[in-house]
Amino acid sequence: MASNIKIKAKLSGDIADIKSLMIHPMETGARKDPDTGELVPMHHITQLTFTNNDKPVMVANFSTAVSKNPYFSFKFGGANAGDKLKVSWVDNLGRTDELETVLK
Amino acid sequence: MEKAAAVLVLCFATMLMHSVALAGPEEDRVAFVAFFKSRFPDIPFADYANGIYAIDRDAREQWLAIEDFPPYEFAIERGQALWQTAFPNGKTFGECFAQQQEDIRAMYPRFDELSGEVVTLEMAINNCRTANDQSLLAYDEGGIVDITAFLAFEARGKKLHVRVPDDQPGALQAYESGKRFYYSKRGQMNFACSDCHVTSVGQYVRADRLSSSLGHPTHFPVYRSKLGEMISLHQRFAGCVRDVRAKPFALQSTEFRNLEYFLSYMSNGLEANGPGARK
Amino acid sequence: MHVRRRLFLSGGIAFAALAAMPRALLAAAWPDKAFSLTAAGEAMKDLLGTDQTIASDKIMLKVPEIAENGAVVPVTISTSLENVESISIVVKKNPRPLAATFEILPGTLPDIASRIKMGETSDVMAVVKTDHGIYSTAKQVKVTIGGCGG
Numbered sequence: 001m002a003s004n005i006k007i008k009a010k011l012s013g014d015i016a017d018i019k020s021l022m023i024h025p026m027e028t029g030a031r032k033d034p035d036t037g038e039l040v041p042m043h044h045i046t047q048l049t050f051t052n053n054d055k056p057v058m059v060a061n062f063s064t065a066v067s068k069n070p071y072f073s074f075k076f077g078g079a080n081a082g083d084k085l086k087v088s089w090v091d092n093l094g095r096t097d098e099l100e101t102v103l104k
Numbered sequence: 105m106e107k108a109a110a111v112l113v114l115c116f117a118t119m120l121m122h123s124v125a126l127a128g129p130e131e132d133r134v135a136f137v138a139f140f141k142s143r144f145p146d147i148p149f150a151d152y153a154n155g156i157y158a159i160d161r162d163a164r165e166q167w168l169a170i171e172d173f174p175p176y177e178f179a180i181e182r183g184q185a186l187w188q189t190a191f192p193n194g195k196t197f198g199e200c201f202a203q204q205q206e207d208i209r210a211m212y213p214r215f216d217e218l219s220g221e222v223v224t225l226e227m228a229i230n231n232c233r234t235a236n237d238q239s240l241l242a243y244d245e246g247g248i249v250d251i252t253a254f255l256a257f258e259a260r261g262k263k264l265h266v267r268v269p270d271d272q273p274g275a276l277q278a279y280e281s282g283k284r285f286y287y288s289k290r291g292q293m294n295f296a297c298s299d300c301h302v303t304s305v306g307q308y309v310r311a312d313r314l315s316s317s318l319g320h321p322t323h324f325p326v327y328r329s330k331l332g333e334m335i336s337l338h339q340r341f342a343g344c345v346r347d348v349r350a351k352p353f354a355l356q357s358t359e360f361r362n363l364e365y366f367l368s369y370m371s372n373g374l375e376a377n378g379p380g381a382r383k
Numbered sequence: 384m385h386v387r388r389r390l391f392l393s394g395g396i397a398f399a400a401l402a403a404m405p406r407a408l409l410a411a412a413w414p415d416k417a418f419s420l421t422a423a424g425e426a427m428k429d430l431l432g433t434d435q436t437i438a439s440d441k442i443m444l445k446v447p448e449i450a451e452n453g454a455v456v457p458v459t460i461s462t463s464l465e466n467v468e469s470i471s472i473v474v475k476k477n478p479r480p481l482a483a484t485f486e487i488l489p490g491t492l493p494d495i496a497s498r499i500k501m502g503e504t505s506d507v508m509a510v511v512k513t514d515h516g517i518y519s520t521a522k523q524v525k526v527t528i529g530g531c532g533g
Contacts, residue, residue, distance in 0.1 A: 021177065067332075067497075311529050329451070
């Protein structure tokens with residue numbers, strides 16, 4: 001099923017290497033629409049949160065300076081195969097998205 | 105400008121008349137590859153499929169960082185969904201093509217005897233839609249580019265093997281037309297494609313390093329960091345023509361299809377490695 | 384003023400979204416003010432309480448020398464410093480220098496990577512907050528205006 005978030009998770013021992021990619025325009029609010037000449041309103045992910053079996057493992061705070069279609073990777077310990085990893089984001093317009101995956 | 109082009113065409117025509125027995129596409133290709141080999145003796149042939157990243161170290165590192173999780177993965181997924189979705193009549197795209205999924209991309213562009221013109225993958229996709237009573241997809245919109253991204257991904261590893269059949273004179277004409285386009289000066293800047301991508305390959309035009317035409321078509325469509333979107337090969341052609349301050353030809357115009365035909369032939373033997381990520 | 388009101392609203396909406404999330408997911412609020420400040424030092428003071436950092440060779444900052452495209456600049460930061468609480472990316476010459484800040488929660492390694500936008504040639508600073516001090520290292524990334532591929 002097509003999602004707007006992708007996760008690649010690799011488990012080495014008990015370290016989980018998590019890579020995430022998500023679709024989002026990450027508009028700075030300073031860009032002009034080439035067709036209308038109007039400023040495109042600021043629209044960006046503000047906070048990206050990861051939990052493993054409901055325990056928070058990462059909170060990433062983004063400004064508009066994170067690239068369009070953000071990429072973010074990090075590592076955490078104490079991970080096991082079968083763990084439920086969940087990622088969710090919220091943006092400055094209050095929109096949200098999330099994805100759950102199982103560590104293998 | 106017109107006069108210069110006419111003189112060039114006359115030169116080529118004369119050369120053609122003299123040389124048609126001596127030089128054909130294959131000879132052109134061998135000479136093309138030999139030129140780049142002499143310019144960059146340490147670059148293995150296969151690496152030209154990676155474009156400028158075969159030449160520029162620092163840029164290559166940044167590209168590899170993006171390839172670690174490339175944004176075109178979303179396009180591949182969308183393309184796969186489109187490819188597999190049946191038309192109202194129950195048929196799917198796959199049924200328009202005799203080949204296996206993974207063999208489709210590397211077959212194009214090809215010269216079609218019946219229509220007497222070069223058919224690109226994008227055109228073939230739209231021909232399929234027409235054959236199934238569906239409207240045409242715009243050549244610069246998501247749908248077509250996503251589908252070609254999917255087919256490019258499926259074809260990874262297959263070598264380009266564009267043919268210019270001896271027994272179809274229209275094919276050689278289309279090839280020669282593309283070749284002429286490639287070597288003709290155009291625009292306010294009076295540049296031919298070859299000026300940058302052959303003569304000045306690896307050098308800088310302002311802050312950009314010039315890529316080689318050997319390998320140009322292998323990795324399309326590409327995700328462009330600058331746009332945060334996918335673009336097709338013809339969209340890139342149009343961008344380049346605009347950059348030399350000439351009026352771009354339409355996507356899938358005869359000019360661009362013939363140019364793609366010539367360029368793809370020049371890259372025969374390189375592996376299809378799309379979709380790609382570029383700045 | 385228009386801009387300030389919009390920032391207040393965006394902060395408010397983000398907070399509302401956070402308030403709706405289960406307890407277990409509540410984290411520190413998004414640092415609205417720090418992200419809006421236009422001077423690197425001011426942004427750091429707001430976020431970390433100070434703009435004074437200890438230069439450290441224990442922070443590995445990987446950025447390109449010349450960005451291929453200022454819209455997508457890969458940044459990787461890791462550190463052997465202990466008890467890391469947060470890692471932040473500060474791009475001195477960006478209109479708003481604080482690009483991102485990451486909370487390194489207990490059990491999580493101080494090792495992150497992302498892709499950021501840079502408006503012009505600038506120092507990119509990795510700021511690592513630990514329980515025993517705030518450390519940093521910086522590298523210059525050149526951002527050029529393209530020719531034809533750009």
